[in-house]
Amino acid sequence: MRIHTVCVTGFRNLQDGEHELFPGVNILFGDNAQGKTNFLEAVYVCSTGRSQRGSADREMINHDLSESRVRVETDDSTLIDIHLQRGGKKSVAINHLPTKRLGDLFGNLLTVSFSPEDLRIIKQGPKERRRFMDMELCQLSRIYYSELLSYYRALRQRNNLLRQIKQERAERATLFIWNSQLATHGAKIFARRKEFCELLNNIAGRLHAAITNHNESLQVIYKPDAAPNDVEERLNANTERDITRVSTSVGIHRDDIEFIVNDTNCRVYGSQGQQRTAALSAKLAEMEIIKQTKNKNPILLLDDVLSELDINRQRYLLDSISGSQVIMTLTGMEDIKRFAPADARIMAVKQGSIT
Ligand SMILES: Nc1ncnc2c1ncn2[C@@H]1O[C@H](COP(=O)(O)OP(=O)(O)O)[C@@H](O)[C@H]1O
Ligand SMILES: [Mg+2]
Secondary structure (H helix, E strand, C coil): CCEEEEEEECECCCCCEEEECCCCEEEEECCCCCCHHHHHHHHHHHHHCCCCCCCCHHHHECCCCCEEEEEEEECCCCEEEEEEECCCCCEEEECCEECCCHHHHCCCCCEEEECCCHHHCCCCCHHHHHHHHHHHHHHHCHHHHHHHHHHHHHHHHHHHHHHHHHCCCCCHHHHHHHHHHHHHHHHHHHHHHHHHHHHHHHHHHHHHHHHCCCCCCEEEEEECCCCHHHHHHHHHHCHHHHHHHCCCCCCHHHCEEEEEECCEEHHHHCCHHHHHHHHHHHHHHHHHHHHHHHCCCCEEEECCCHHHCCHHHHHHHHHHHCCCCEEEEECCHHHHHHHCCCCCEEEEEECCEEC
């Protein structure tokens, strides 16, 4: 899969314009704070409907404007249009047809984004690791996305109800409806996550061994908060505690993934280098899983990651991504000499203008 053109209007500090991309490696080159990450974000929004940095929609609209648009056209003539409005809902059109659900976006533009934050997924909290799973699974399956939406909707409603019960404005008896909904949607999410982690374990394990010259082993283990069959019972049992804390104590919103390097928990005992290597293996595995499942090469968005890796890891990453379309950021002239393939397209980014 390749992006043919990216057209941005009113997006952060980027100047309005249409940019044709090269099928191979595209380099966004420039000093800090010029708009390189913003450009990657524009592409990522067309892939997943949201920012890879976790920014709110309104933050992606230029400060002085009330709306922004991004349009991406791929080589298979898919046209994705995203329209963000200050104070309004975001709208999405695929091939000029407006979509009702954001979930319809997933799978049209497959991307894998690598940032320094991604290389810290092992060190960070479980929320980041769940996000890692979810963003991948959403790209692989729109059903997964709709299950997630339903689950989180039920979770919000249950938490609202807990608050009302605490304030004696609602009855305990109504909680069971949400407990059962959380169990039903949660079980479907559980099954997908379990399958994904098993795949990740196989592929990332193999990649990690190769990257470390077989000096290290990596296992990726899904750590669900509860077995699906126990969820409802445990929610019922925790009723009083949940009301006191106004929060839901059991469910897939508390799942985690464990990374085991050489038989120890990498999050707790791994060196920074080991944690980055394990994260790199997981990200490369993510790319591989998309390739296998969708039969298409995802587009790779590399934001300042090369500088975070040692020379061997840099080599490995650059070798692994050949054959895919890549959009990557680089800052110094030195980096261009070191990392840019001879046939790369270099785009200079300065104060939001890309040339
Ligand atoms: N909503 C916005 N409107 C206008 N400018 C913005 C907006 N959001 C961020 N910026 C500007 O974008 C620049 C940062 O761009 P970024 O792509 O993160 O830089 P880098 O080239 O280092 O990756 C900063 O100058 C910031 O002020
Ligand atoms: Mg940046």
